Amino acid sequence: MKKTTVFRGLLLSSVAIAVAACGNLSKVSDEGFIENPVFPKISESEFNHDGSQFGSWPNWENVRQIERGMNKDQLYYLIGRPHFEEGLYGVREWDYVFNYRENGVHKICQFKIGFDKNMNAQSFFWYPNGCNGNASFNLSGDFLFDFDKDTLTTKGKEVVDNVAVQLKSSGAQQVKVAGYTDRLGSEAYNLNLSNRRANIVKERLIQQGVTAQIEAVGYGKANQVKACEGLKGQAEKDCLRPNRRVEISANGGLVKQSEGSNVAGPNGPAPLYQTPAYNSGK
Structure with a gap:
C-alpha cells in the first residue's frame, strides 16, 4: 500500500x-x-x-x-x-x-x-511587432548609447541617418521618438536621461531634413527588453545595453533596424496603459 x-x-x-x-x-x-x-x-x-x-x-x-x-x-x-x-x-x-x-x-x-x-x-x-502599422513604415531602428550618456554612438548616428532617409521618402507626417534607459539608477534620473536621448535623436532627424511633426518622449525604465540576471559591475552594464535605446514610430508603424523582420515587441493594435506601476524596468 x-x-x-x-x-x-x-x-x-x-x-x-x-x-x-x-x-x-x-x-x-x-x-x-x-x-x-x-x-x-x-x-x-x-x-x-x-x-x-x-x-x-x-x-x-x-x-x-x-x-x-x-x-x-x-x-x-x-x-x-x-x-x-x-x-x-x-x-x-x-x-x-x-x-x-x-x-x-x-x-x-x-x-x-x-x-x-x-x-x-x-x-x-x-x-509581429508593430502589427497594426502601415506596411510602408514597418522599418526598424535600435539606437545605441554609451552607459549614462545622451550622445549617439557612431553606429547610432548611422542608423538615425538611415531612418531619416526612409522617413523622407515615405512622406511621413507624424513621427514619435521614444527614449528608454536600463533599470539602473533612480526613476527621476532615468526619465530625464531618456527624455534627453529622445530629443537628441529628434534633433538629428531634423538636421537630416525630416520635416514631419516630431514628438520626443522619455519613458525611463519602461519596457525592459533584457533582464541580465546575476551579473554585476561592467558585465551587467554591458549586458543591459539593449535597454538603452530609442524607438521611432511613423504614422503608427514602428521603425526598425532590421528590415523585413517579424520580431515581437511592444507595439500593437492597442497601446498598453503606461502608468508609474508599469514603468518599473534605464
Missing part, C-alpha cells in the same frame, strides 16, 4: 512537471522577463470558431487597461482565458490571438503576457 501511494505521488508530480513544461514556450525569468519570446502557431489555438477563424475579437478598451502588476484573475476578467493549451501548473506565459480591422481589412495579431514567480504580469509582447 505504501509503495502504491509513493508511486502515485511520483506519477502526479511527473504529470504536473510535464504540464508546466508544456505550458511555457519561452524562457521566463523569476522577474517575469522574456528575452526571446516564442509564439505558438495560430492554427493551434484552442479558441476557434468551427475552423473558419481563430482567436477572438477583443474589446480594445479592455486591452488598453492592461498594465504591469496585474494578476491572472484581473487579466482573465479583461480579455478572457488564454487561447492555447497553457496547462494548469507553473504556467508563466499566456498567449492570445486577436482579430481586428485596419482600413476595412481583417488582420490578426498575437499577444503574449509574461508572469513573474508570484504570477503577476510583468512583460507584454505583440507579434
